[in-house]
Every structure is written in structure tokens, then in C-alpha cells.
Amino acid sequence: MKVLVTGASGYLGGMLCQALLREGHSVRAFVRPTSDLSSLPPVSDAGADGSLELAYGDVTDYQSLLVSCSGCDVIFHAAALVEPWLPDPSRFFSVNVGGLKNVLQAFSETKTVGKIIYTSSFFALGSTDGFVADEKQIHHEKFFCTEYEKSKAIADKIALQAASEGFPIVPVYPGVIYGPGKVTAGNIVAGLMIERFNGRLPGYIGYGNDKFSFSHVEDVVEGHILAMHKGQPGERYLLTGENASFRHVFDIAAIVTDTKRPGFHIPLWLVEAYGWASVLFSRITGRLPLISPPTVYVLRHQWAYSCEKAKVELGYKPRSLKEGLGEVLPWLKSLGLIKY
Structure with missing residues (x-):
């Protein structure tokens, strides 16, 4: 099939394009003129199974999106602005909300598209303090920890x-995506492992009261393709994985690398204070902070979900955290980003 992938230069989008090419599809990668294309194969080397072409534009630019949809059978709308904090929060809404509106309008004017796979986020469903949620959950809207969360809930x-x-x-809802690939804000686990093994994060963050659903990027990519083949329009699918705290992640990392576990806990109030200082520094330098106050607000809640529906209806098979980290940590070591 002819497939359009928005956000094709991103952490998830790049791997999705590669997987679609391996399956033999013709992929049109929708990227900005300034995008880093290192996660995509060269257009001339896309492989014998499928073909790759680049389409330049922006999801906030409707005309460029409309032209890129022409002749496509499926749209994977994976483009999103994924950051815990930005100095201009309106960007979250122009990209994450406005981008989806543009995709839907482009679909209405394109006669060939038969299905849209929309990459949402577990944040769109809201926190799950004290329980495990499934696809029936709708965001409570009582509070939003980040502007990103609010934009995804609106979308x-x-x-x-x-x-x-x-x-x-x-709509598909990945958890905290981790794995090999770009070390971006969307790959927070890799970023934290780099900080941990380089001595810049010597202790646990908090006391392990947080809980997240961790999804290996290759499993999420496979879940997207399964949704294309088997997903029913209007049905929601959680592409999540093992539910665990970041304390547990650090413990597994210690086991995988045969190193000592952190010896102490860093209280969240101290992390938040560091986050405020990082935001101030960011406003001066223009570089986005690794930790910001909204990140701490997220860590004060639980985000645990069941992917049983995707397992049963799509054949989704998420790997365990131990298996996933057993791949990620040697990969980071091979790049020279961590030592153990």
C-alpha cells in the first residue's frame, strides 16, 4: 500500500517507516525541511521490498499536508510535539491539536485514504492513581500535569x-516509549540511563510511588502495523507494557549491568527545585531542560494501564522491562554514552 507517515523523522516515526518498508509498503515520509533525517534510510537505499519518498511540509501547514496525502491508502499520524515543558506552551496545541485537525480535514478531501492510525499517548487517558486503567477511561480533566498532557487529551x-x-x-496509545534509536525527549528512559551511569543522577528519583507503563519502541511500531491490518475504526488500543516505577527501572538496570543499585533517594521536592533552576537556565541558554517542574508533577501520580485488548484483538506482544533494558543498556554502552 501507499502509506503516509507524519512525524517520520522522529524517534517513533523513523522506526515505523523502516518497518513499513520491510513489509513491502511504499512509504511517503512527511518531514519538515529542517528535520534530522538520520533515523530514515537514504531514499535511494530504501530497499527492494518497499520504496521511500520524502514529502516536505509541516502538520500545521494544511496545504503541504493535503498535497502529501494525495494517492495514499493509509495515514499514520505520528507527528507530535513531545516535551514536558516549553517556554511557549501554545506550540503544543498548534502541533498536537491543530495537526490532528489538519489530518482529518485532509482525509475529507482525499478520496484514496481508507484508514488513519493516530498515535495518541497514555497521557490522553489521564492518571490512574491506585488502579490499572483500560481503553474505557476518558481523561478526568480535574488537573493536567503538563501542557503536553492537556493537548493530547484535547486531541x-x-x-x-x-x-x-x-x-x-x-487511535493507539503507547506508554513510556524506550529502546534503541534517537535519544530525544520521547526516549526519556535512555536519557535517564545516561545520567545514571555517568554519575549525574546518583540516587533514585522519589521513593517509588510513581508507576508508568513502559513500551519498547519496536513493540509499539509493531502495534501500529497490527492496528493498520486488524484495528477497527473507532476502537482504542493501548500499546503499553509492564507497569513499574522508575525505582524499579533503576533496579533492573543494576541487575542487567551487574552494578550497584542507587544507595539513596532524591526527594521530589528537591528534584522540583532543581527543575525550576533548570527552567531558569533554559530561558537563558535556549536549551530545553532534562528535568522541569511538570516532570515532577507527573512523577507524583501513577500511569498504569492494561494492554490486554491489543493483545487479544491485534496480537500485540510487549516484552518485559528486563528484556527491553537488556537490549537498551548494551546499545548505549556500544555508542560510548554510558560505561559499566
């Missing part, structure tokens, strides 16, 4: 409304 409402109006949209 989720738009996606569900579109589905009720007959749009062939399949």
Missing part, C-alpha cells in the same frame, strides 16, 4: 468525535 476528544462521525480513525 483525543477530537479523534473520538471524528470516529463517531464515521472517520476511519484508529
Whole structure:
């Protein structure tokens, strides 16, 4: 099939393009003119199974998106602005909400597209303090830890409304994505492992009261492709994995690397203070902080989800954290980013 992938230069999007090419599809990678294309194969070397072409534009630029949809059978809308904090929060809404609106409008004007796979986020469903949620959960909207979370919750409402109006949209909800690939804000586990093994993060963050659902990037990519083949329009699918705290992640990392576990806990109030200082430094330098106050707000809650529906209906098979970290840590070591 002819497939359009928005956000094709991103951490998830690049791997999704490669997987679609391996399956023999013709992939049109929608990228900005300034995008880093290192996660994509060279256009001339896309492989015999599928073909790759680049389409330049921006999801906030409707005309460029409309032109890129022409002749496509499927749209994977993976483009998103994924950051815990930005000096201009309106960007989250122009990209994450406005981008989805543009994709839906482009679909309405394109006669060939038969399905839209929309990459949402576990944040769109809201926190799960004290329980494990499934696809029935709708964001409570009592509070939002980050502007990113708020933008994805608003976009989720738009996606569900579109589905009720007959749009062939399949929303999928990855957890905390980790694995080999770009070390970006969307690959926070790799970033924390780099800080941990370089001595800049010597202790646990908090006391292990947080809980997240961790998804290996290759499993999430496979889940997207399964959603293309088996996902039913209007149905939601959680592409999550093992539910655990970051304390547990650090403990598994110590076991995998045969190193000592952290010897103490860094209280969240101290992490938050560091986050405020990082934000101030960021405003001066223009470099986004690794830790910001919204990150701490997220860590004060639990985000645990069940992916049983995706397992049963799609054949989704997430790997364990131990297996996943057993791949990620040697990869980081091979790049010289960590030592153990």
C-alpha cells in the first residue's frame, strides 16, 4: 500500500517507516525541511521490498499536508510535539491539536485514504492513581500535569468525535516509549540511563510511588502495523507494557549491568527545585531542560494501564522491562554514552 507517515523523522516515526518498508509498503515520509533525517534510510537505499519518498511540509501547514496525502491508502499520524515543558506552551496545541485537525480535514478531501492510525499517548487517558486503567477511561480533566498532557487529551476528544462521525480513525496509545534509536525527549528512559551511569543522577528519583507503563519502541511500531491490518475504526488500543516505577527501572538496570543499585533517594521536592533552576537556565541558554517542574508533577501520580485488548484483538506482544533494558543498556554502552 501507499502509506503516509507524519512525524517520520522522529524517534517513533523513523522506526515505523523502516518497518513499513520491510513489509513491502511504499512509504511517503512527511518531514519538515529542517528535520534530522538520520533515523530514515537514504531514499535511494530504501530497499527492494518497499520504496521511500520524502514529502516536505509541516502538520500545521494544511496545504503541504493535503498535497502529501494525495494517492495514499493509509495515514499514520505520528507527528507530535513531545516535551514536558516549553517556554511557549501554545506550540503544543498548534502541533498536537491543530495537526490532528489538519489530518482529518485532509482525509475529507482525499478520496484514496481508507484508514488513519493516530498515535495518541497514555497521557490522553489521564492518571490512574491506585488502579490499572483500560481503553474505557476518558481523561478526568480535574488537573493536567503538563501542557503536553492537556493537548493530547484535547486531541483525543477530537479523534473520538471524528470516529463517531464515521472517520476511519484508529487511535493507539503507547506508554513510556524506550529502546534503541534517537535519544530525544520521547526516549526519556535512555536519557535517564545516561545520567545514571555517568554519575549525574546518583540516587533514585522519589521513593517509588510513581508507576508508568513502559513500551519498547519496536513493540509499539509493531502495534501500529497490527492496528493498520486488524484495528477497527473507532476502537482504542493501548500499546503499553509492564507497569513499574522508575525505582524499579533503576533496579533492573543494576541487575542487567551487574552494578550497584542507587544507595539513596532524591526527594521530589528537591528534584522540583532543581527543575525550576533548570527552567531558569533554559530561558537563558535556549536549551530545553532534562528535568522541569511538570516532570515532577507527573512523577507524583501513577500511569498504569492494561494492554490486554491489543493483545487479544491485534496480537500485540510487549516484552518485559528486563528484556527491553537488556537490549537498551548494551546499545548505549556500544555508542560510548554510558560505561559499566
